[in-house]
Amino acid sequence: MTTLNPTAPTTATGTRRRIVASPGGWLVWGAVVLFMVFLVGIVGSVLVNSFGTRWFGTWLPEGATTQWYSQAWTDFSLMSVIIVTLEVAAAVVVLSVLVGVPASYVLARRDFPGKKVVYLAFLLPIMMPPITYGIPLATVLYKFNLAGNITGVILANLVPCVPFVILTMTPFIEQIDPAIERAARMSGARTFAIFTRILAPLLVPGILASSILVLVRTVGMFELTFLTAGPDSSTLVVALFNSMNAAGIRAQQSVDAMAVIYMAVMMVLLVIALRFVNPTQLVAQVKEEPEP
Amino acid sequence: GGSGEVPQKPSKPVTLNVLDVAGNLQLTQGMIDDFVKQHPDVISRVTYSKAPAPDLVGKIKAQQGAGRVDIGLVLTGTDGLSAGAEQGLWEQILPKHKDRLSNMDTYQEPAAKMQELAGDYGVEVTYYPSGPLLEYMPDKVPNPPKSAEELLAYAKANPGKVEYARPANSGPGRTFLMGLPYVLGDKDPKDPIKGWDKTWAYLKELGQYINTYQTGTTATMKDLANGTVNIVATTTGWDINPRALGTVPESAKVSTLKGFHWVTDAHYAVIPKGASADQQAAVLQLVQFMLTKEQQAKAYDDGYFYPGPAVEGVDISMAPKKSQDTIAKFGRPEYDALIKDNPKEVPLDNKSMVAAFDKWDREIGGSKVKK
Amino acid sequence: MSTPTTFRELRLDGVGRSFGGQDALQGLDLTIRAGEFIALLGPSGCGKSTALNCLAGLLPLTAGSIWQDDKRVDTLPPERRGFGMVFQNYALFPHMTVRNNVAFGLQMRRLPKAEVTRRTEEAIRLVQLEEHVGKLPGQLSGGQQQRVAIARAVVLEPSLVLMDEPLSNLDAKLRLEMRTEIRRLHQSLGLTTVYVTHDQEEALSMADRLVVLRKGSVQQVGTPEELHNRPRNWHVADFMGFRNLLPATVAEVRDDHVVVAVGGLRLAATPMVPLSAGDEVVVGVRPEDLTVASGGVTGGGSPAYGSSTGSGTSTYAAEATIEARVEVVEYQGREVAVEARTPQGVRLHLRTAERLAPGDTVSLAVAPGALLAFARGDEALPSGAPVLGDASEPATSRDGVLATTGGEVS
Amino acid sequence: MSTPTTFRELRLDGVGRSFGGQDALQGLDLTIRAGEFIALLGPSGCGKSTALNCLAGLLPLTAGSIWQDDKRVDTLPPERRGFGMVFQNYALFPHMTVRNNVAFGLQMRRLPKAEVTRRTEEAIRLVQLEEHVGKLPGQLSGGQQQRVAIARAVVLEPSLVLMDEPLSNLDAKLRLEMRTEIRRLHQSLGLTTVYVTHDQEEALSMADRLVVLRKGSVQQVGTPEELHNRPRNWHVADFMGFRNLLPATVAEVRDDHVVVAVGGLRLAATPMVPLSAGDEVVVGVRPEDLTVASGGVTGGGSPAYGSSTGSGTSTYAAEATIEARVEVVEYQGREVAVEARTPQGVRLHLRTAERLAPGDTVSLAVAPGALLAFARGDEALPSGAPVLGDASEPATSRDGVLATTGGEVS
Amino acid sequence: MTGGAATGRAPTGLSLRHRLAERGVDGQLLLLVPAMVFVIGLFVYPFLYGLGLSFQPTKGGGAFADYQRFFSDAFQRDTIWKTLKLSIPAALFNVLASVPIAYRMRGRFRGKRLVTTLLVIPITLGTVLTAEGLLNFLGPAGWFNRTLMSLGLVDQPIRLINNYWGVFFSLVITGFPFAFLLILSYLSGIDPSLERAAATLGADWRARFRRITLPLLAPGLATTFCLTFVLAFSVFPSAILVGDPTGTTRVISIAAYQAAYEQYDYPFASAIAMIMGAVELIVIGVVLLWRSRFYAGSTGGKG
Ligand SMILES: Nc1ncnc2c1ncn2[C@@H]1O[C@H](COP(=O)(O)OP(=O)(O)OP(=O)(O)O)[C@@H](O)[C@H]1O
């Protein structure tokens, strides 16, 4: 790709142009900056409030305190909740990628009778709101003694997440030249090796994108988690929703503190995800820079 | 299965999972912890979960459908109680175990009425007279409305400055709704469909000057605090507690409308069907314990359910020191008289309440949208 | 699976492949003996790559079967066949360095690390890419990529290696060197090789047997000599370098040759099929078999060209000369490629070391035995093929770029 | 932008491009006159594609500049230069049919629909893909894809057309036809063409001037004749088909030639640079310039080969014959390629129409003036290049595949 | 298909294999099994249960009574339009805004990682923080309105929350990073040499984008749109928290929620959810139909 190359400083004008310069470029970057300003405003105001004593119609709160955090921490025994959240998120991400990617491979590469039906079967769990199937799903899981603990939470979350991976990965795999797999087969690679040695590295940007989104969905999934969680297997979002929705009066700041904790956990997970899968891969491109 | 004979005492100490859908633990967790401390032979360990009331039903249903109920005690308001009862989720405690719950005889009079509402499924553990009250910022509203008419006039003069939350999602909202028929002198305050003509007409007119119906009391309190609105509907608990928490300025004041009746509220302990006999035995002992005067005093809390105790003769002086301090600072001396001098009514039964909410949603809440 | 399966012979039995109803390959029968070097040859789009892909197992057959000795293999997945392949478009692993691309197959066979390294290095040396081992395919030139593809396939020393135009992007010098290497590998490792090429010379020089395809069907299978000297039909001849192809009629059948009438001339031709007088045929002669009998005659004019109507002798050395005027001369180093036109408008292609210039008039002779006669068949002469200027000849005319003439029988 | 910008000349001024510090191309100075046909020639990886990409504007330069008459163009984006390009890897639009791929550029110029259709069809006819207009690139054979790439570039009739090995995947016949078409287009439209090829013959026959690159640097620029007859150094010679290259020492300097000592022989050679006695040189001769003086002598033995030490005459026709034994014979149709070895172990490559067989002994002569002498330079003879068997000669030995010998001066 | 001659030669079992091969049936399809097990085992049964429930109305009146009830009641029926009015513009906005930004961020440039990370950050916020933040920041007393007022741009706080726009903003904040991440990754899969080829054919960036990148991106765009649309369509917490849940943002999930959790009418709630699914399916169907008109396949290498 004609992009900035550190060794091409002199006349590489054709490339810089793409990053800024054109009016379109300014517009795009302007929009990005606006988005950022909103973001800072939104996150900042919650952050400030969560550390404020009381804040009525002024620029900043009257005083600062960390009591809301300590209160939330003990009220919802957040330590164990966070550990459960991390476990659930990791398990769901790994399992849904392991199960989903092979299926999307087949959907991307193969034409077979009944493909449309299979595709629909994968679409439905994403589309249907959890209230339609949440309760019977939890019932099934309880019946097999799989709910009321962390297993149930993981299994229930896989229901929308596996199809999610499939739907996002299918177009991604379609873009990859099948001749490369053929070459690998000719080198004696079985399907498994093709997945691990050839496809996986090429699919990294796609897998990373969809893992992050699965992670977000899982950490943010209230209904299915609530329905299948036992007293020791609730996740952060359940605590957060409860702090906000469950009856009782809680200080706004306390809810904000919970929300900040939630965000912090998510960010840590995001950072771990980017660490775990080589971080440069998120921005590195599958087909970057092939010289003609 | 829990349908067998319930022993006096569990054969061995049980682990009790408590699910709170009413915010009741804020008042009663101390009582439960005390019980466990004193009776380790009955309850060895407690876990607490909290959930929004509506989600409770699904959760219990799923567990009962699979025949594996792991929740031993549910703490709920009237809505969860009757919804669960309709769905057949609760173990019938009364009159079967009335003998083990002798402290129920000590309910104060209006609390006893609330217990009647519970039928045979729940045992009332806390009670408060609730509202309807109006809360306002004295610097913005020097002359608060004293009657329904004045309130309407104020709203008309200051459009967007009066607010109450969607009744289905808000205690103050629903108390305001259920209290209006008494204030306006409607035909049958217990029949929202046929007997509330004046109420509905009034709300419709008031609605013209209301910008948004928030889904939740917290949001209305915030609006009051940051000056978006000047007057919101409230209850005793929603008046004291948020000011104590600092989400509403201390200086806020409350007023009442001429001719108002309290519409009371309470929390109940219920046992889900399918809880084991041992668990039931433990819960019965626990609830009996919670209804002692000494424990009930803890219900004063930080004014969240002011006053809170369901039983007779529990004075603020019996409450923990922290409660006493908070009430001294944020409580209002005038409440004693208000509670004493105004009639107390039980809220609508669940069916009527749902019908009232539905009518409100369609005709009041949704009225701004053209059909 | 560390040692490749060996076999005595590989038999293709009516192998066919169609795409959406159109046959890209049909009824391919071929027996490949172990150690043989087979070249698949044919015009662009004739099904060479398709045949290779079918053999490799990358395209499911839509007809026929493939047998390795007595074992049916066309139902096996590619990785279980143990063949190696060089892809026409390389299909290198874009995320692996040259070294890892080459080592991949060895790693798949779980060979010891040291052996993987040794053999990888050897293969990379073979294709002269030592300097580039650490580069990604995207950082290589076209020819370098092609060499990686070759190294990746041969490093496995597979029982059968399939190569799809493996040298097409290399320069002549490197191509010669790689040819030698491939031959050497073929011989020293006893690799059975199926080699697709568009280059006749390459095919002739490397292969034990050639398979000429056309529109998905086999035209001829034979040794290089057979194909070069005795193409079975004019399509094969066309492809084997008979640039001068023209419709003719059999005038006479002699002992070991026929006399054909072509564009008003009578010429002696070697029949490639049994012919009888009156048959419509196509005759062909290579440019290099048209020799310049007399040096260039500078200056134009249109001299009547000599035409002796000799007969009766069974030898038919091209005694007659055909006069033609040079129109286009292309420099090709030692020789020039010449396009000349007879007074009747027949265009001829020839190659000669003589320094001709456009406008020169030359006398041409057909080398003895070099004119071959083929059955005409239904099809028009190929587009771009020589067309007789004579209006009486039924042939499609395309811009009149190419045309041919003949000499006459002595 | 409907008409392509025309220009009088295009000047490359010290153009260079490096990848991560390594120069893929350096100091390219070249002036291309309008209407000229330039061929870029050189071994794989020498920077041909890089040069083309720099010209097209697809790779930013890291040194130098490009001028179109007086306008600097190397700062313009590719779409503003109005050049056409055939990519080595085709880069066809995978989602467009053949027709749409070809029409794309015309549509970009907002030509009227009818004209787009007409010119598209014409271009498709030109590359003989009429039957495949509706297919997607993924459904085409390699050669068909390549032809689409050609059609897509030439349909625009751009002021400068850049072609990167456009014929590498076509068979000889089609390649010849396409060559003619490209020449024809070049002439009829007056297209200026820069053509990358690995095929010397193609370059010689098509181009007005050749540019030979090696390791990113220009070795020689000149007409086909100049390059063919007078390569400037042995690298160019090596690339231009002098397969027999061997180290030698200048023994004597004569009027128009030098006498070199090589492997114990004394031979007359044409100096390509000024030489004086004692200089270390490389001498080269093409396989086809080694002629077989006597027919094959069956049976072995190692006869002492004749070596006349004549002197004093200024003509040096190869009177001396070199005897050698045939080792490898490759069939190539009309001729065979032969590897032979002298008794001293010097290997020689030759081409001959004679039917030799391994084991035959032949007498070889060097065609007059065909032995060229070059400055040795620092570099070892290219890997794979001929190596003298004589141990006294300092040359890298690679498997001893190739070796050369010389005759002697009469 | 198998020609007559070949069929004659090969035993019938073989030709069946040939036919299956041409239709694409072979062992590789087994890769679908684990995913199918999940979907069938954990989704299909519960879903069918819910579907069955929707045909057993609490109040009687025939299998379709709850569906009739929904469509005959404007209060309920209108939720479809309200939801579509929110979700389609929001999903479109998220996808359309992501495309130019991602397009500009394809290549390598300094700071790309930072910008990407910043753009993706909102994904970590969660609906609650977003809602709280919007309320705090855009509320009448929030920093945004305070800034506008102290700059003298307005003299009354502008209402950006507790209405349609509040929900829309929240859908953008949570949906944009999601769409951006997906589109950036799809875009990165397209072979850049195609764009270069187009450039030499005289296509400026606009034409390159429209004719080359966009069509190749189409499958990814369709998927991204569908997923963001589905998320936006089932918008729930933010419709309540920052919207006007009794009025303009009374979306269909609120209707379902109220039926299930306030009126405890599970059959009616199921019916509403099924209608919800059907509406989504229609929209997705239209999008996929659009997608099927585009090329889907490899964008690499030769050809
Ligand atoms: N992106 C890159 N990074 C590093 N090296 C590169 C890159 N692109 C090309 N090169 C190197 O630059 C040199 C010249 O490459 P180029 O593609 O110009 O060769 P070429 O002459 O076209 O060869 P061929 O005939 O094999 O196509 C090669 O050695 C190649 O490995």
Ligand SMILES: Nc1ncnc2c1ncn2[C@@H]1O[C@H](COP(=O)(O)OP(=O)(O)OP(=O)(O)O)[C@@H](O)[C@H]1O
């Ligand atoms: N997937 C496909 N769909 C439709 N037609 C196809 C497909 N693949 C190949 N074809 C057609 O089948 C024929 C044979 O293709 P093949 O690739 O085998 O040719 P080839 O002999 O290798 O040609 P080349 O020398 O040009 O590479 C061609 O006409 C091609 O267009």
Ligand SMILES: NCCCCNCCCN
């Ligand atoms: N008030 C509790 C929030 C629970 C969310 N459930 C929403 C279900 C509708 N999709």
Ligand SMILES: [Mg+2]
């Ligand atoms: Mg091919």
Ligand SMILES: [Mg+2]
């Ligand atoms: Mg190249």
